[in-house]
Amino acid sequence: MNPTYGLQVDRLSFAWSADRPVLQNCSFGVPQGQLWMLLGSNGSGKSTLLKLIMGLLSPQTGTLELLRPTGFVFQNPDHQLVMPTVGADVAFGLVEENLSPSQVRQRVRESLEAVNLSHLERRPIYALSGGQKQRIAIAGAIARHCQLLLLDEPTALLDPDSQLDLVRQVRALVQRQNLTALWVTHRLAELDYCDGAFLLQGGHMVDQGDPQRLKAQILTTQRS
Known part of the structure; x- marks a missing residue:
């Protein structure tokens, strides 16, 4: 390429x-x-x-x-947000990377900062707006260093x-x-x-x- x-x-x-x-x-x-x-x-x-x-x-x-790696964001974020809270969902895609808990926390923080939503790390997914959900989906892709x-x-x-x-x-x-x-x-x-x-x-x-x-x-x- x-x-x-x-x-x-x-x-x-x-x-x-x-x-x-x-x-x-x-x-x-x-x-x-x-x-x-x-x-x-x-x-x-x-x-x-x-x-x-x-x-x-x-x-x-x-x-x-x-x-x-490649990240995907779909029309309806509810089809790809699977965990109960923002931080847990962003961390979900990292389970196969054999990271330490501190490394996972750092990736989650950095990814949420990248989409300007670090203040919502503990927020339940159901309490987010549609735009916030899409940005969380993007944060999940960034966390995997797509x-x-x-x-x-x-x-x-x-x-x-x-x-x-x-x-x-x-x-x-x-x-x-x-x-x-x-x-x-x-x-x-x-x-x-x-x-x-x-x-x-x-x-x-x-x-x-x-x-x-x-x-x-x-x-x-x-x-x-």
């Missing part, structure tokens, strides 16, 4: 059957230390592409290379103010920790906070690059 990229996809194709192609010859790369967004309407193949990157599906053709962060429409359940607050938080985190992040979205307002964007249509990667150019292009298409 090119060392300047945290994720590289080359001519990736996937089909559920011969007559049901989902992705066709998709190629793109996300530079290390940057946040890029993946755009596309429902049925464009975004979710399938993310599952391929996550290793939940295997492509028929093509290759992908990515930095590890190098690549994949986010599947993480603002889907948030109000408009919380949506933009979360994307600003992730952008700052990517820059501070030199992470690579791919954020799946359909909200054009979120493009104001990323380094670049990809546009997926009908299983094809039809455009990529400057997010403001893609935003203007999509708005023009919607008005015509």
Whole structure:
């Protein structure tokens, strides 16, 4: 893999059957230390592409290379927060790393500080807002020292103010920790906070690059 990229996809194709192609010859790369967004309407193949990157599906053709460890953040944080308190949940992903209790506590503190939620370490998960839950999910990935962060429409359940607050938080985190992040979205307002964007249509990667150019292009298409 090119060392300047945290994720590289080359001519990736996937089909559920011969007559049901989902992705066709998709190629793109996300530079290390940057946040890029993946755009596309429902049925464009975004979710399938993310599952391929996550290793939940295997492509028929093509290759992908990515930095590890990789962290995942889903649309609904309740699907991945499994412990009763914030601190316990962030620590949960560290059970296989053979760390001492003091090392675990340090990782948890550092990760919660990274998402500005260190004051909530003892808070019950049920008492958190949707935006706080998403940031705890991100903290769990950071605690495992992930190098690549994949986010599947993480603002889907948030109000408009919380949506933009979360994307600003992730952008700052990517820059501070030199992470690579791919954020799946359909909200054009979120493009104001990323380094670049990809546009997926009908299983094809039809455009990529400057997010403001893609935003203007999509708005023009919607008005015509």
